[in-house]
Amino acid sequence: MEPQRCTDRISFGEVASWRVPGPLGPVVCVHGAGVSTRQTMPLLRRLSGRVEAWGVDLPGYGKSTSPGGFLAVPELADALLEWTRAREMDRPCLLGVSMGSQVVAEAAALAPDDVGSVVLAAPTTDPRGRAWPLLGARLIWNNMLEGADVLSYSVPDYWDAGAGRVLRSWAQSRKHRLERVLPDVSQPALVVWGSQDKVCSQAWVEEATRLLPRGRLVVLPGQYHALSSTGPRQLADAVQDFVGEREEAS
Numbered sequence: 692m693e694p695q696r697c698t699d700r701i702s703f704g705e706v707a708s709w710r711v712p713g714p715l716g717p718v719v720c721v722h723g724a725g726v727s728t729r730q731t732m733p734l735l736r737r738l739s740g741r742v743e744a745w746g747v748d749l750p751g752y753g754k755s756t757s758p759g760g761f762l763a764v765p766e767l768a769d770a771l772l773e774w775t776r777a778r779e780m781d782r783p784c785l786l787g788v789s790m791g792s793q794v795v796a797e798a799a800a801l802a803p804d805d806v807g808s809v810v811l812a813a814p815t816t817d818p819r820g821r822a823w824p825l826l827g828a829r830l831i832w833n834n835m836l837e838g839a840d841v842l843s844y845s846v847p848d849y850w851d852a853g854a855g856r857v858l859r860s861w862a863q864s865r866k867h868r869l870e871r872v873l874p875d876v877s878q879p880a881l882v883v884w885g886s887q888d889k890v891c892s893q894a895w896v897e898e899a900t901r902l903l904p905r906g907r908l909v910v911l912p913g914q915y916h917a918l919s920s921t922g923p924r925q926l927a928d929a930v931q932d933f934v935g936e937r938e939e940a941s
Contacts, residue, residue, distance in 0.1 A: 692739050694732065694746065696754075699777050703762070703770040707754035708747040708778075711735050715934045716743035717780055718810075720919065721771065723789030724864045725857035727753025729844035730788060734919040737927035742934055745783075747774060749794070752852050761859050764790075764867045768797035772805060782807030784934055788919045789815050789890070790864040793872075800875035808879040808937050810930055812918045813888055816865050817895040841917050873902035880906045881933045885914025885922060 694709035709728055718738065720731040728735075728746035738744040748755040750762060750770050762770065771794060775783055785806055787795035792814035799806040849857045880903040884896040893910075900906040909929050914922035 694735050694739070699774060701770065701773045701777055703750040703758040703773065704756035706747060706750065706770070706774050708745050708774070709735060710745050711739035711743070713738060713740055713742040713744065715741065715931065715938060716784065718742050718744045718784045718786055718930060718934060719771070719775060719780070720744060720746045721749065721785065721787040721791035721794050722746070722752065722919075723787075723791050723815075723917070724860040725752070725852055726845055726848040727851070729753065729848055730917060731919040732844075733923035734926055734930075737923045738930065741927070741931050745778075747771065751856055753848065761856060761863075763863055764793045765797050765801075767794045768801055771795075771798050772802050775805065784808045784810060784930075784937070786810040786812065786930065787814070788812045789916065790860065793864065793867050793869050796869060796872045796876055799878050799880075800872050803877050806878055808881075808933070809876060810881045810883060810933065811899065812883045812926060813885065813891050813916045814869060814882065814896065814899055815891065816867070816869065817891050818868075818870060819892060819895060840920055844920065870899070870902060873899055873906075874904065876903055878905065879933075879937055881929065882906055882908045883911060883918060883926060883929055884908065885911045885916065885918055887913055888916045890916045 694711050697708045722730045727748045731746045735746050750758040785795040792811035799809045882900045900908040911925045918926045
């Protein structure tokens with residue numbers, strides 16, 4: 692079943708989202724820096740019929756309207772929470788890809804009563820690779836390995852967002868200190884990492900998992916950084932297992 696598009700108005704503007712049905716969930720999928728739900732759409736399609744899943748365009752990206760100014764990670768987390776409340780979601784699982792993990796972690800730490808669990812897929816930014824020359828080299832290397840599939844959505848997304856917003860989103864991802872937020876995420880948390888990810892190191896995702904009070908790490912062999920688009924089947928399997936376990940335990 693193809694994802695169904697929805698539009699909601701919150702204080703940050705109009706927010707576009709896409710939904711697929713399923714017996715588990717809901718899971719809300721949050722895209723990375725400068726892109727949109729185009730990045731998570733392959734994952735939504737894999738979750739369809741298995742998990743109720745939503746892909747949301749954060750304010751200023753994709754089909755959502757501009758909030759008027761640039762939103763830092765904590766402000767994007769506020770917008771995400773406001774949208775889940777507008778949708779009357781009952782403690783959803785928040786899933787973030789790359790910089791989306793930073794937004795999701797901030798939201799979970801800020802509103803523990805409103806977020807049931809989190810999935811951090813390829814969480815950025817690796818403190819060991821935060822310096823611009825190294826981070827830039829890792830991004831270029833990873834993008835070359837991921838190939839045309841990633842370019843097929845990233846190029847139009849960058850065009851939609853505009854060069855200024857994209858560059859500021861990359862800088863914000865680098866500036867934000869996820870490692871300081873993770874100890875405050877009290878919900879069950881799943882960290883997912885592709886073994887061929889050149890942006891996030893294994894040492895970093897292992898550290899991130901240790902920093903989470905209730906964290907667990909799943910490694911997807913042979914997968915790269917943009918897991919929702921390059922490894923959607925494997926990521927969907929991990930998400931379904933995680934959400935199913937949480938619902939059985941509740």
